[in-house]
Amino acid sequence: QTPFERLGGEQGIRKVVSDAVPCLATDPNIGIFFRGLSADSLERIQVCLTKQLCAAAGGPCTFPTTITYTSPVDGQQRTFTCRPMRAAHQGMVGPDGKGIANDDVDSFKACVQKSMQQNGVPADLQQAVLNILESQRNDVVDDRNK
Numbered sequence: 001q002t003p004f005e006r007l008g009g010e011q012g013i014r015k016v017v018s019d020a021v022p023c024l025a026t027d028p029n030i031g032i033f034f035r036g037l038s039a040d041s042l043e044r045i046q047v048c049l050t051k052q053l054c055a056a057a058g059g060p061c062t063f064p065t066t067i068t069y070t071s072p073v074d075g076q077q078r079t080f081t082c083r084p085m086r087a088a089h090q091g092m093v094g095p096d097g098k099g100i101a102n103d104d105v106d107s108f109k110a111c112v113q114k115s116m117q118q119n120g121v122p123a124d125l126q127q128a129v130l131n132i133l134e135s136q137r138n139d140v141v142d143d144r145n146k
C-alpha cells in the first residue's frame with residue numbers, strides 16, 4: 001500500500017486537511033494569516049494542499065495543478081491553479097511586517113499532526129506526511145527570514 005492508500009485516498013487526506021483548519025485559524029503564531037483569508041481562499045488552500053499531499057504520497061494527482069472547487073460563498077464551481085510553494089508563500093506580510101518564519105512552519109506542521117492524531121493516522125504515516133511538509137520549508141519560509 002502507498003501512503004496515499006493508507007491515508008484513505010483523496011477523501012482521507014481532505015479530512016485531515018479540513019480538520020487542521022480550526023487549529024491553523026486559532027494558532028497564536030500563524031492564526032492571524034488564516035483568519036484574514038476569504039472563505040474562497042480558505043477552500044482553495046484546502047483543495048490545493050490535498051492535491052499536493054495526494055501527489056507526494058503516491059496518489060494519482062499532480063501538483064501544481066488546476067483545481068475545481070465549490071465556492072463556500074455561493075455554491076458555484078470555480079477553477080483555480082494551485083501555485084508552487086515558493087510563489088504562494090514568499091513575500092507574504094504578517095502583522096509584524098515580516099513574512100513566514102521558521103517557527104511558523106513548525107506551527108503549521110503541529111496543526112496537521114494534531115489533525116492526523118485526531119483521525120487515527122498511524123505514527124509512521126504521520127511521520128511520512130510531516131516529512132513531505134518539512135521538505136518544503138525552504139520554499140515556504142520567507143527569504144528575508146533566513
Ligand code: HEM
Binds near residue numbers: 033041082083089132
Ligand atoms: C510546509 C508547509 C506548508 C505547505 C505544504 C503549505 C501549502 C499551501 C498550499 C498548497 C497553498 C495554496 C497554494 C496557492 O494558493 O496557490 C497555500 C497557501 C497559503 N499558505 Fe501555506 N503551506 C505551508 C506553510 C504555511 C505557513 C507556515 C503559513 C503561515 C502563515 C502559510 C500560509 C498560507 C496562506 C496565508 C496561503 C494563502 C495564500 C493566498 O491565498 O494568496 N502556509 N499553502
